[in-house]
Amino acid sequence: MTTPALELQHVAKVFRKDRDIVRAVDDVTLVVEKGEFITFLGPSGCGKTTTLRMIAGFELPTEGRILIGGRDMTNIPANKRGIGFVFQNYALFPHMSVFHNVAYGLKSRGEDPGRIREKVGNALELVGLAQAVHRYPNQLSGGEQQRVALARVLALEPSLLLMDEPLSNLDAKLRLHMRTEIRRLQKRLGITCIYVTHDQAEALTMADRIMVMQKGKVEQIGTPQEIYNHPRTLFVADFIGQANAIRLRTSGYADGKAWAKVPGGWQLAARTSGGTILEKGTEAALVIRPERIRLEADAQAAGTLAATVAAATFVGSHVEYELDLGEGNTLKATVPYDPNARLHQEGARVGVRIDQESALFIPIEAKQG
Numbered sequence: 001m002t003t004p005a006l007e008l009q010h011v012a013k014v015f016r017k018d019r020d021i022v023r024a025v026d027d028v029t030l031v032v033e034k035g036e037f038i039t040f041l042g043p044s045g046c047g048k049t050t051t052l053r054m055i056a057g058f059e060l061p062t063e064g065r066i067l068i069g070g071r072d073m074t075n076i077p078a079n080k081r082g083i084g085f086v087f088q089n090y091a092l093f094p095h096m097s098v099f100h101n102v103a104y105g106l107k108s109r110g111e112d113p114g115r116i117r118e119k120v121g122n123a124l125e126l127v128g129l130a131q132a133v134h135r136y137p138n139q140l141s142g143g144e145q146q147r148v149a150l151a152r153v154l155a156l157e158p159s160l161l162l163m164d165e166p167l168s169n170l171d172a173k174l175r176l177h178m179r180t181e182i183r184r185l186q187k188r189l190g191i192t193c194i195y196v197t198h199d200q201a202e203a204l205t206m207a208d209r210i211m212v213m214q215k216g217k218v219e220q221i222g223t224p225q226e227i228y229n230h231p232r233t234l235f236v237a238d239f240i241g242q243a244n245a246i247r248l249r250t251s252g253y254a255d256g257k258a259w260a261k262v263p264g265g266w267q268l269a270a271r272t273s274g275g276t277i278l279e280k281g282t283e284a285a286l287v288i289r290p291e292r293i294r295l296e297a298d299a300q301a302a303g304t305l306a307a308t309v310a311a312a313t314f315v316g317s318h319v320e321y322e323l324d325l326g327e328g329n330t331l332k333a334t335v336p337y338d339p340n341a342r343l344h345q346e347g348a349r350v351g352v353r354i355d356q357e358s359a360l361f362i363p364i365e366a367k368q369g
């Protein structure tokens with residue numbers, strides 16, 4: 001076992017606002033291996049930035065410990081931690097050339113001019129901007145400015161790189177491009193990276209592991225596939241991708257699967273979140289991903305559930321259906337578009353086929369904030 005690059009041990013941060021006490025971060029424990037790319041994902045106000053600022057040393061934890069490379073850094077000032085930080089507003093110095101922007105940190109560290117030139121050159125090379133070394137920020141596109149900000153941090157050769165929504169000021173196309181750029185660079189340099197976002201697509205595409213947060217607490221930590229296929233809570237299932245959640249009571253459990261009657265009278269057996277044993281009669285949500293549903297023209301087809309098409313929306317590569325199961329229950333289905341097949345029209349009765357292997361029972365009382 002090598003020493004983890006970063007460890008958060010039961011870290012908490014309490015802010016006092018007037019009379020209010022806000023537990024912005026509540027008992028966060030995380031172990032990050034060297035070279036890992038971790039994203040913190042969660043809705044606005046869930047404590048992502050506060051957690052990152054504590055790692056950087058801009059904020060002291062109220063409780064818990066922070067270890068970097070095995071050393072307790074909880075009370076060590078930010079400038080002694082060897083950490084690089086890229087903010088959402090990465091403001092370059094407008095009156096300085098690209099060279100001087102990137103050289104800034106190295107100069108204030110008092111490094112030798114020859115070494116500085118070499119390091120700046122290398123960093124700009126890495127982000128593909130060696131040719132822009134004499135330009136000024138206002139002569140660069142938004143994406144290029146972002147890359148200079150990245151070069152500025154990389155030049156300092158941080159052991160740990162923290163990024164707080166660094167792409168949120170860029171347009172959609174550039175964001176996609178920069179996602180891949182950052183990831184490629186991070187892999188090439190083997191830098192350990194923590195990346196904050198509230199964009200689930202960004203988290204899913206970039207991360208080795210995702211830490212999903214809600215109200216200051218960790219909801220789940222796992223690889224993108226684990227988080228997507230095995231959400232521990234309804235919050236995670238709903239926050240990552242789309243999810244149908246049918247509330248019901250389970251009618252039995254055996255061999256790792258629970259079963260229940262779904263609206264329409266059909267019996268469905270499925271995995272349980274985290275493999276938990278669910279007693280008969282447990283209140284649970286049956287979570288079904290819209291893309292794991294297929295429709296058949298015959299509403300009576302064996303193994304399907306009869307439903308009425310409430311809406312059908314053609315979106316190019318696929319069709320999004322809203323299905324009415326009766327008793328106030330609806331399902332969303334995302335079906336690949338087949339130009340040779342007819343769309344199911346609004347009002348049509350259809351057979352709904354659910355991929356039972358991908359369905360999941362999540363008990364309602366489990367860890368809901």
Ligand SMILES: Nc1ncnc2c1ncn2[C@@H]1O[C@H](COP(=O)(O)OP(=O)(O)OP(=O)(O)O)[C@@H](O)[C@H]1O
Pocket residue numbers: 015016017022023024042043044045046047048049050051198
């Ligand atoms: N300096 C502060 N004083 C008081 N409360 C604060 C302070 N900083 C943050 N908070 C509160 O702590 C909670 C978490 O804030 P934080 O900035 O960490 O959220 P976030 O997950 O980064 O959200 P966003 O996605 O909007 O950036 C919020 O309720 C916020 O109002």
Ligand SMILES: [Mg+2]
Pocket residue numbers: 048049050
């Ligand atoms: Mg934030």
